Amino acid sequence: AQSVTQLDSQVPVFEEAPVELRCNYSSSVSVYLFWYVQYPNQGLQLLLKYLSGSTLVKSINGFEAEFNKSQTSFHLRKPSVHISDTAEYFCAVSFNRDDKIIFGKGTRLHILP
């Protein structure tokens, strides 16, 4: 079965330090890739997406993710985190351009002062 793996359930990081949240998916078939963010007590919202073209995609608030086909990965990075980045981050994948997307289990980002 197709799956999305986020190995880290929680990642603590000091403010202004860099962070990487890892995401791997199960299949090398055609994929669309997404990162969603969930701030405390809110629904999810789309952070960034890869559909085609450049393998490096960026969000408006400084996050970026790189599609690596050979490693079936789509890791999320930010060079310097802020306290406002405290949230849960979900990697999501559409396999074979399906209508549905499959979510990973989420990684909770804790920003330490």
Place this chain on the structure above:
Amino acid sequence: NAGVTQTPKFRILKIGQSMTLQCTQDMNHNYMYWYRQDPGMGLKLIYYSVGAGITDKGEVPNGYNVSRSTTEDFPLRLELAAPSQTSVYFCASSYGTEWDRTQSYEQYFGPGTRLTVT
């Protein structure tokens, strides 16, 4: 635009009771979804709809039913509530066309309904 609204925000049910979770969107989106979120488990798709009158099962449909009589509304019905249905339920919507589904992946989520079954 209010976006996606869900009611109620919280609910406690006794085992065996039934209830309907309401979801409404005012963005004229044709796609709508119901997910449940359990701690450490991510989101699981319960049901989805690609337009009024069309619904389909997701990954975890057992114990739930949906209907989509209008573009705006997508209620989720729980029959015979069980403790395993204790969860946070999210409704989402998106827009897509048959020739370009890529827009449909930008899903807009409601604030959620926290349901406890005891």
